[in-house]
Amino acid sequence: MVVEVVVVVVVVVIVVVVVVVVVVVLVVVVVVVVVIIKSAVEEFEVRRVHELESKRDLHKSGPPSTSNSECQLCHRMCRSQIGLLAHNKSHL
Numbered sequence: 001m002v003v004e005v006v007v008v009v010v011v012v013v014i015v016v017v018v019v020v021v022v023v024v025v026l027v028v029v030v031v032v033v034v035v036i037i038k039s040a041v042e043e044f045e046v047r048r049v050h051e052l053e054s055k056r057d058l059h060k061s062g063p064p065s066t067s068n069s070e071c072q073l074c075h076r077m078c079r080s081q082i083g084l085l086a087h088n089k090s091h092l
């Protein structure tokens with residue numbers, strides 16, 4: 001009778017230890033996955049902001065200096081001849 005109780009206690013202890021180890025491993029895996037996802041999202045955001053700033057700077061720099069589409073009335077540089085034609089309509 002005593003031996004059976006000891007065996008049951010040992011089995012219960014082993015099961016509890018295995019469950020605790022499995023839970024700890026799962027928590028560690030979840031934490032690692034969250035850290036990886038968070039760093040990837042931060043990297044993506046930094047890259048996206050950098051691309052948007054580059055795009056904005058390119059847009060704000062205006063037309064290329066090699067453009068020969070300059071308005072004769074207000075000396076505005078247009079990106080193309082068709083843009084100059086559209087701009088000239090604003091002076092009518």
Ligand SMILES: [Zn+2]
Nearest residue numbers: 071073074076
């Ligand atoms: Zn003009």
